[in-house]
Amino acid sequence: MELLTALSAPERDREDAVTVDGRSLSYEELAGAASAVASRVAGAPAVAVHATPTLETVIAVVGGLLAGVRVVPVPPDAGTAERAHILRDSGATLVLREAEDAGTDTYDGIETVPVRPGERGRFRAPLPDPEAIALTLYTSGTTGAPKGVQVSRRAVAADLDALADAWAWTADDTLAHGLPLFHVHGLVLGVLGALRTGSRLVHTGRPTPQAYAAAGGTLYFGVPTVWSRVAREPEAARALASARLLVSGSAPLPEPVFRDLAALTGQSPVERYGMTETLITVSARADGERRPACVGRPVAGVATRLVAEDGSPVPYDGATVGELLVGGPTLFDGYLGRPEATRAALTDDGFFRTGDMAVVEPDGTHRIVGRASTDLIKSGGYRIGAGEVESALLDHPAVAEAAVVGAPHPDLGQQIVAYVVADGVSEGELVAFVADRLSAHKRPRAVRFLDALPRNAMGKPVKKLLPPL
Template sequence: MMASDLSPLLPALLDPPDRVALRFGAPGAIAAELTYAELAAVAGGLAARLAGHGRVAVHATPSVHTAVAVTAALLAGVTAVPMNPKLGQRELDHVLADSAPELVLAAPGVALPDPVAALPRIDVDLAASGSVPDREQAAAGPALVVYTSGTTGMPKGALLSRAALAANLDGLAQAWEWTAEDLLGHALPLFHVHGLVLGVLGPLRRGGTLHHLGTLDAAALAASGATLVFGVPTQYHRLAGQLESDAASATAIGRARLLVSGSAALTAVDHARLRAATGLAVRERYGMTETLIITAARAGDDPEPGAVGHPLPDTDVRLVPLPGDGGEGLGAVEVRGPALFDGYLNRPDATAATRTSDGWFATGDIGRWTESGQLALVGRSATDLIKSGGYKIGAGEIENALLEHPGVAEAAVIGIPDADLGERIVAFVVATGEPPAERELVDHVATLLSPHKRPREVRFTDALPRNDMGKVVKAKLPR
């Protein structure tokens, strides 16, 4: 069912089914659980308090409070800005100044970092009660402002409309045969598209159940009874290792309908390990904050390891031939469709730079079509993008942070293949004198940026390889 056929974004809250909507915590240690009727009451009451506001921040911990806060904002017609609770100080200062929220929603008792703590605060009270409006309020602005990973500078706020969210989730429902009978299990963060839009709003739009497990542990996932599972390659790699010595959990997880992986490529080795353990073939999908999900391997298709599926309904994808392709069929991936963002907050220049002269969005990815018509991604046009643990990380941002340390004269950062993380971040450093301790530099980066952007390894060298123009030639760094 496409968005035009289902005008409320969360129709199940208007006529709550007798079903659990949200469950957080491992089976046997459930931290919180709300039925649809309970969610409607709690979110409806909070929505009434938000009425008339413009933009509100959500301290997006992996908790039911985050799900309720975003739901209430959508019901009230205000714009929610989910904020990563682990942002480094510089990134946090930037996001807060850029988005300028009027207040912050948070779980009771959670300490907020400066300067978020200076905002007017509303705690999400799960015991509160109210009623859902007869119809969702018309939004004066976007539904969400979701910040990018900051791969080419400071994070940018992508403006995502209600129509874009609805169209994308309905397209995925078609691709994955997603219904109200599905129980979605995942353990993703709730401040980006994968965990929040797909992982929370997806099941709520269908009228199904979300079970957020905290961690994608084999025994917990097996006990949850999930019919649909979302994860990133790092989680699936670890899950595959657990299942090889836990046949009972493997059998239970094998009763699910679909295992879906995204945010980075799942290796062929892990595809094979998971299929051998569970009997299920993992489906991959492809998207960005700015585009939501572009392509997805469909429930009825035979998955192709290394491919990310077909374009979603009403979404067009084209590959613009690359100079010097040599007949390999490679092209720059460009997309148009109803799920595209409305631009970057306060950045018309950056918004314009993403658009082609005929109105398509340039993803920056390079791909090819497989014989079955699925899209396969082969790399980025920007060579400094590192995909580690499900995150897309810009090398330049880490290099700039390293260069602020007094012991660092030069720095170059690359991603090196890693069986667990996909790629691990390795920094090559020329010291100003006596090399500082590796841990000192790692902690330095983790303080300025998000912890997942810290180098996993620091290698000291006398000089960095450069070309005649003085540019570092990263291809010559030892891997």
């Protein structure tokens, strides 16, 4: 199996090559269990996987890939309408899930196939075409039902090899994380990455600070919500001091959390950037500089551009905001069944329009400042990235969470509005605090205090769910 090379490297076999929530398999055992799955699903157009954080999910995904069948991860907490859409849109004809649940009719009548870690098989077939679709990953846009992102085996391999280079990721590592297994971060990087590099994998089940501290990793993956919780538990954070690399992604890491992790663990975290449609394309390197609020430079094989609204180039001056375009071998093969949406997402020469606004330093270091649709605020003739204002707010010791949006304003066009979770600080103090750190035109015009920000499963704030002013 050319994609997951560790499975065909018995000299590196370990009894606990893959551990999920305390249950372990060797590479040989994983290959045997996945082969049993592959024999049962071979020839299907697509198989859905009930993607719980379990060994069964790992076996199911590997079994589908071994058989050359398109794998469709389904969030275990998906509502009935979302699940029905994913199954119908993807064309999945089988659902893989834990054996004790496989007989239940919870997937709209589609046949379920039980996954048993103790089962063994020997699947033999020609290697799948590298251009074949490995995964259909569903991602929600601002409107309409989730779209199926078609990710090829070639794209997965190219991305994992580029990240192995950037992070010096080898078979000597132990990767530890507790991320969901239906996204790029937790599944592609966090499972397939380990099975390609040959590193030991420890999935903690729940991503608690205590679980991370006990995992014994040399390489850790986390999202900002996880890292902020770790930073609030100094004893757990100090236990990560022996790790080689702490990687953060899926959302911007607040600068106070960046600094706290550096102080507690003795190393600054690595931040990286990517999307479902592009995989991970920009990252700080293990052997390079790590700056707060920066996601580094393009990984090997990837090219980026920064453009204005009219498509003209934006200077790499560390100040001018533009939309980030991404090109290279890690890009998706289009949205399933949506050719018009695919064409709209790509430039004429094949670069993906990320919809993310960024600033690039003269040395090529990228800084993401927000989404064009929600985070580019046009106020008084200025273009302001919401992420920059959020970072400034989070620097205030009384602010635990912050989300910034633009709201209609009769004179300015848009005014900057901040939603914060904070204690013991007034609106005027926060406005003055931001104005003192950034340009005066970047200060919030209104501050709304909340008990918590609405967030999705990956810990990202969901701005469309913020209450109106």
